[in-house]
Each structure stands twice: as structure tokens, then as C-alpha cells.
Amino acid sequence: xxxxxxxxxxxxxxxxxxxxxxxxxxxxxxxxxxxxxxxxxxxxxxxxxxxxxxxxxxxxxxxxxxxxxxxxxxxxxxxxxxxxxxxxxxxxxxxxxxxxxxxxxxxxxxxxxxxxxxxxxxxxxxxxxxxxxxxxxxxxxxxxxxxxxxxxxxxxxxxxxxxxxxxxxxxxxxxxxxxxxxxxxxxxxxxxxxxxxxxxxxxxxxxxxxxxxxxxxxxxxxxxxxxxxxxx
Amino acid sequence: xxxxxxxxxxxxxxxxxxxxxxxxxxxxxxxxxxxxxxxxxxxxxxxxxxxxxxxxxxxxxxxxxxxxxxxxxxxxxxxxxxxxxxxxxxxxxxxxxxxxxxxxxxxxxxxxxxxxxxxxxxxxxxxxxxxxxxxxxxxxxxxxxxxxxxxxxxxxxxxxxxxxxxxxxxxxxxxxxxxxxxxxxxxxxxxxxxxxxxxxxxxxxxxxxxxxxxxxxxxxxxxxxxxxxxxx
Amino acid sequence: xxxxxxxxxxxxxxxxxxxxxxxxxxxxxxxxxxxxxxxxxxxxxxxxxxxxxxxxxxxxxxxxxxxxxxxxxxxxxxxxxxxxxxxxxxxxxxxxxxxxxxxxxxxxxxxxxxxxxxxxxxxxxxxxxxxxxxxxxxxxxxxxxxxxxxxxxxxxxxxxxxxxxxxxxxxxxxxxxxxxxxxxxxxxxxxxxxxxxxxxxxxxxxxxxxxxxxxxxxxxxxxxxxxxxxxx
Numbered sequence: 001x002x003x004x005x006x007x008x009x010x011x012x013x014x015x016x017x018x019x020x021x022x023x024x025x026x027x028x029x030x031x032x033x034x035x036x037x038x039x040x041x042x043x044x045x046x047x048x049x050x051x052x053x054x055x056x057x058x059x060x061x062x063x064x065x066x067x068x069x070x071x072x073x074x075x076x077x078x079x080x081x082x083x084x085x086x087x088x089x090x091x092x093x094x095x096x097x098x099x100x101x102x103x104x105x106x107x108x109x110x111x112x113x114x115x116x117x118x119x120x121x122x123x124x125x126x127x128x129x130x131x132x133x134x135x136x137x138x139x140x141x142x143x144x145x146x147x148x149x150x151x152x153x154x155x156x157x158x159x160x161x162x163x164x165x166x167x168x169x170x171x172x173x174x175x176x177x178x179x180x181x182x183x184x185x186x187x188x189x190x191x192x193x194x195x196x197x198x199x200x201x202x203x204x205x206x207x208x209x210x211x212x213x214x215x216x217x218x219x220x221x222x223x224x225x226x227x228x229x230x231x232x
Numbered sequence: 233x234x235x236x237x238x239x240x241x242x243x244x245x246x247x248x249x250x251x252x253x254x255x256x257x258x259x260x261x262x263x264x265x266x267x268x269x270x271x272x273x274x275x276x277x278x279x280x281x282x283x284x285x286x287x288x289x290x291x292x293x294x295x296x297x298x299x300x301x302x303x304x305x306x307x308x309x310x311x312x313x314x315x316x317x318x319x320x321x322x323x324x325x326x327x328x329x330x331x332x333x334x335x336x337x338x339x340x341x342x343x344x345x346x347x348x349x350x351x352x353x354x355x356x357x358x359x360x361x362x363x364x365x366x367x368x369x370x371x372x373x374x375x376x377x378x379x380x381x382x383x384x385x386x387x388x389x390x391x392x393x394x395x396x397x398x399x400x401x402x403x404x405x406x407x408x409x410x411x412x413x414x415x416x417x418x419x420x421x422x423x424x425x426x427x428x429x430x431x432x433x434x435x436x437x438x439x440x441x442x443x444x445x446x447x448x449x450x451x452x453x454x455x456x457x458x459x460x461x462x463x464x
Numbered sequence: 465x466x467x468x469x470x471x472x473x474x475x476x477x478x479x480x481x482x483x484x485x486x487x488x489x490x491x492x493x494x495x496x497x498x499x500x501x502x503x504x505x506x507x508x509x510x511x512x513x514x515x516x517x518x519x520x521x522x523x524x525x526x527x528x529x530x531x532x533x534x535x536x537x538x539x540x541x542x543x544x545x546x547x548x549x550x551x552x553x554x555x556x557x558x559x560x561x562x563x564x565x566x567x568x569x570x571x572x573x574x575x576x577x578x579x580x581x582x583x584x585x586x587x588x589x590x591x592x593x594x595x596x597x598x599x600x601x602x603x604x605x606x607x608x609x610x611x612x613x614x615x616x617x618x619x620x621x622x623x624x625x626x627x628x629x630x631x632x633x634x635x636x637x638x639x640x641x642x643x644x645x646x647x648x649x650x651x652x653x654x655x656x657x658x659x660x661x662x663x664x665x666x667x668x669x670x671x672x673x674x675x676x677x678x679x680x681x682x683x684x685x686x687x688x689x690x691x692x693x694x695x696x
Contacts (some may be wrong), residue, residue: 038369137502155499204438206668267619270601436670
């Protein structure tokens with residue numbers, strides 16, 4: 001069976017009217033968050049109602065794309081009737097996510113209606129799959145992963161928590177990608193490859209060998225160009 | 233909201249029968265025009281009725297894919313009850329387009345039903361979006377642009393008039409692509425990059441730095457290999 | 465017209481119930497076959513009922529993904545009420561296919577519902593088109609070809625029998641790909657290029673010149689790195 005609906009819990013109403021949609025808080029208030037807000041509005045049952053800012057206190061109270069920006073500490077009072085998902089491209093987002101989670105806000109996993117996730121595959125809580133992406137069979141995607149538009153993820157693969165998979169990335173079957181890995185636009189990861197935690201794969205790279213933790217690789221084939229990095 | 237319908241004006245009938253479809257003239261009579269005719273026939277409300285030739289007078293009167301080839305000067309008498317769109321891959325098509333436009337033929341923008349254009353993004357008149365392409369939020373596509381199959385165009389991007397975006401090209405958010413730029417198959421343009429007018433990006437290139445006007449770039453990362461060019 | 469339905473013969477029932485679906489034998493019993501079984505279950509009218517093994521006799525009688533593994537010699541008694549399709553990634557699969565075919569099993573061509581094949585294009589018997597792939601107009605795909613997820617195949621192209629086109633490969637219009645060619649993940653083949661029989665194009669390569677028979681090419685642009693090979 002094809003899963004094209006949102007993976008989060010269904011609303012208790014079933015109506016498409018805005019008032020009965022789940023109210024979504026987006027973690028982040030930059031142009032990428034604006035894009036995520038737009039695509040979530042195309043997912044039945046969900047409506048973005050605010051952006052959450054954690055760095056620049058002065059942004060709180062402003063509006064962005066017509067919606068309010070809420071300071072992170074003020075999320076607490078929204079916990080009971082809002083859900084959340086992270087809309088940051090950086091892989092250094094676990095602190096922000098864990099803080100909001102500790103306030104009692106429930107994170108949802110969302111799949112755009114034009115994306116495909118095999119019914120044999122699983123998505124962790126807080127994970128987003130954008131427009132047109134395909135996740136083949138028997139694959140495990142961790143928590144709070146961003147799979148951007150047009151990605152191809154193969155069968156029997158594993159992608160760890162807090163990864164960012166950039167537009168058009170092409171990850172083969174049987175691959176294992178660690179925690180908080182950044183895979184750049186259009187990068188190709190071959191069958192069975194392992195990529196270590198907190199590593200970065202440059203855009204357009206072709207990863208033909210295993211990649212250790214905490215390195216940046218670039219090129220065709222991909223080679224290590226930086227070490228001791230902490231994601232992107 | 234998702235826009236999956238044709239961006240041109242709706243027919244006044246609403247029927248899908250061929251007789252009430254808008255009659256489309258395709259500028260061009262080569263194999264690429266044949267492909268464009270095929271995909272336009274999959275767009276409700278439109279039917280290609282002729283190809284328009286501007287270079288080889290002897291082709292006029294022949295048929296191609298079962299449809300007549302019309303010489304450009306003879307388009308004048310079709311202006312009142314036909315619409316047009318350009319089906320040339322070259323970026324040097326503005327003269328042809330402007331001449332037909334000056335005859336009073338109205339150009340339409342067409343989006344294949346399987347393509348996605350965010351409702352926050354805009355397409356200029358005469359622009360075509362082919363099968364399976366995705367245009368993210370808040371992006372402005374200029375007039376008479378060809379976005380071929382399977383392209384990924386990011387958020388808050390701008391693409392100028394008369395550009396050709398080849399199959400599978402992957403253009404990031406916040407990028408700015410000038411007028412009459414040719415982006416080759418599967419090329420990757422990173423976030424925030426600017427590409428100057430009349431430049432050419434080779435197939436499979438990864439554009440990591442801004443590109444000036446009138447140059448050709450190739451490679452991973454893309455480097456200038458030709459200057460003082462005039463598109464492709 | 466868009467072809468989004470299975471290309472094999474329709475069932476004589478029209479019901480979607482599992483009991484009236486065509487019973488499909490998959491040639492192969494590895495993780496790739498598991499993926500193919502999953503996507504075929506998303507095609508109305510077809511249901512995978514067994515995997516067929518031709519190398520390791522000891523596997524016969526075991527189950528895989530909950531379905532039996534059948535030894536190739538035992539296919540004979542299933543010929544009358546089963547159809548078949550090959551689920552091997554290697555291009556060296558003609559012997560296996562021809563043997564099963566000689567037993568009287570009919571091969572079907574299957575197109576995932578999210579793939580698009582122009583109505584002007586043709587697929588040979590036994591060919592599979594996976595999720596999200598696009599085949600443009602006037603293109604001829606040979607027998608027993610595997611077109612994996614997210615491939616873009618251009619107009620007026622030809623792809624020979626027993627080819628494997630890997631995920632995200634991007635093959636231009638007017639290209640000619642021979643028999644039993646392996647095109648790697650995300651590889652780009654430019655307009656009008658010819659690729660000889662039994663050759664291999666490495667993942668992420670950009671093929672800018674014709675490729676002879678029996679060679680492996682890799683890189684941007686692709687260069688010959690091995691000769692006298694026999695596919696992959």
C-alpha cells in the first residue's frame with residue numbers, strides 16, 4: 001500500500017476546514033521555514049499557525065509570511081493544543097527540538113501528498129518528507145529528519161535522527177546514514193555505503209566508499225576535505 | 233494550495249472534448265517540439281493544432297506528427313482563435329517569440345498535471361513546466377521559460393525570461409538566474425547563487441559560485457570554460 | 465494521454481481483491497527483489513506470490529518477506545496461471561529470463577501508478593518502470609528492462625533489452641542505449657548519445673560522447689576505465 005497521507009495522528013474531525021486542522025508550530029523563522037510552511041499547508045489536516053524563534057529574541061512578536069513569530073519560552077502555553085515540526089536546514093537542531101519537546105509539545109511526522117513512502121518503511125517522530133520524494137521499501141528514517149523535495153531513498157536503508165537530506169539527493173538501498181548527517185543537493189550515495197554521525201556530503205558528490213564520523217566529503221568520487229566537523 | 237492545472241486562462245466551456253479545447257500553436261518543428269506537443273495533449277483544455285516554422289520555408293505545408301507546419305508569416309490569420317507557446321530548446325528564441333506575439337497571438341503558460349507549482353510562486357506568460365517538475369514557494373519564473381521534465385526549483389528563487397532549464401536540473405532556494413540562461417541536464421545550482429544573463433551551465437555541473445553574464449561553466453565545481461557567449 | 469496503469473494485460477475480473485489479481489512470480493530472491501515485490505503490490509491488478517531462485521538450490525522452500533522461494537525448475541507447474549517479471553539488478557539476467565520464458569510463463573510489463581509513460585512510447589515485454597519515473601514521447605524501451613525509481617528518459621530515445629537504469633538516471637532525448645547496458649545511479653546521458661551493448665555507466669557520470677560496446681565509463685565527463693567487460 002502507498003502511504004500518501006500525513007503520518008501524524010489524524011484529526012478527530014476529518015474536516016478540511018482550517019478550524020479543525022491540527023495547529024502546527026514550525027521551529028525556525030527563516031526562508032526555509034517559509035517554504036516548509038507552504039508545503040505543510042498542502043497536507044490535509046494540518047495548518048501552520050506560528051514560527052518559533054530560539055536565537056534572536058527581538059524577532060518575537062513580529063510576523064513572517066502573515067503568521068506570528070513566537071519566542072521559544074512562550075511555547076509552553078501552546079503545548080496543549082499545538083503540534084510541532086522542525087524547519088531548520090542545519091543539522092545542529094537537536095537542542096532546539098529537545099527543548100520544545102520538553103515543554104510537552106508533541107512532534108508530528110508529515111509527508112507531503114505527492115511524496116511516497118513504502119508501507120514497509122517507517123518514519124520517526126518529527127520527520128518531514130517534502131514534495132515528490134520517494135522512500136522505497138523496508139527503510140527506517142529516524143526522528144526529526146528533513147527529507148527535502150525530490151529525494152530518492154532506496155530500500156533497506158537507514159537514516160539517523162536529525163539528518164538533513166537536501167533536494168534531489170539519491171541514496172541507494174542498503175545504505176546506513178548516521179545521526180545528524182547533512183547530505184547535499186543531488187548527492188549520490190551508493191548501495192550499502194555507511195556514513196558516520198555528524199558528517200557532511202557536498203552537493204553533487206558521489207559517495208563510493210564508507211565515510212567516517214565528523215568529516216566533510218566532496219567530489220566525484222567523494223573525498224574527505226575536512227575533519228573534526230560537527231555537521232553543518 | 234497546490235496548483236496542478238494549466239496556468240493559462242480556462243476555456244469558456246469546461247468540456248474536455250477536443251473541439252472545446254484551446255487551440256495551441258507550438259513555435260518550433262523539431263523533435264523537441266514533438267515532445268512538447270505530446271505533453272501538452274495531457275493538459276486538460278489544450279490541444280496542439282500546428283507547429284510554426286521560422287527558419288526553413290520549405291517545411292511549411294508539410295505535416296509533422298500528423299499536424300501541419302505553418303510558416304511564421306501565416307500565423308497572422310490564426311491570431312484570433314489560437315494561443316501559442318514556444319517549443320525550442322535554444323535560449324535564442326526571443327526574436328521568434330516577439331514576432332509571433334506582435335501578430336496578436338496570445339501566449340499561455342502551461343503546467344503539466346503532474347508538475348507542482350506552489351501557489352505562492354508565479355509563472356510569466358508563455359512559460360511551460362513539464363512532467364514531474366516541482367517549483368517551491370515564493371519563486372518567480374519569468375516569461376517564455378522552458379522548465380523541462382523532473383526539475384526541482386527551490387524557494388524564493390528567480391528565473392529570468394527565455395531561460396531553458398533542462399531535465400532534472402536542481403536549482404536551490406534564494407538563487408537568481410538571469411535572462412536567457414541555459415541550465416543543462418541535472419545541473420545543480422546552490423543556495424543563493426546568481427547566474428548572469430545569456431550564460432550556459434553544462435550538464436551535471438555543480439554551481440558553487442556566482443556566474444557572470446555571457447559565460448559557459450562546466451564541472452564539479454563549475455568553472456568558466458568559455459566567455460563572450462550568447463546563450464546556447 | 466497519460467499511461468499510468470499497468471501495461472500488462474488487464475485481469476479478466478477488474479476487481480481489486482487479491483484473489484482476482486494476476487499472480488506474479490518474481491525472478492530473484494535478494495533485497496532488490498523485496499523492493500520490487502513491494503512496489504508491484506501498489507500496482508492494481510497484480511500480486512507477487514513467490515520469488516524464483518536460480519543459483520542456490522538450498523534457498524528453495526524457504527520464505528522471504530512472507531512469500532515462498534521457488535526453485536527455477538519448479539516454475540514449470542506454475543506456468544499456466546502465473547505471470548513473471550525479472551527483479552535482478554545485474555544485466556546478466558537473460559539466461560534466467562529465457563529459461564523461465566521457455567517454460568511457458570508469460571512475462572508482463574508493469575508501470576508503477578506514479579510513473580509516467582507517454583502514450584507515444586512503447587515498453588517491451590517483461591519491462592518494469594518503478595516509482596516516479598518519466599518516459600517522454602516517442603521512446604522505445606526494449607524487453608526485460610528495469611527502470612528504477614525516479615528516472616527521467618527523454619523523447620525519441622531507444623533503450624535495448626535487459627538494460628538496468630538505476631535510480632535517478634537522466635537519459636536525454638534522441639539517445640540510443642544498446643542491449644544489457646547498466647546505467648548507474650543519477651548518471652546523465654546527453655542528447656543523441658549512443659551507448660554500446662553490455663557497457664556500464666558509473667553512478668553520477670555525465671556521458672558526453674558515444675560509448676562503444678563492452679566498456680565501463682566513469683566521471684564528469686565520462687571516460688573509459690575498463691574494456692572487454694560483460695555488463696555488470
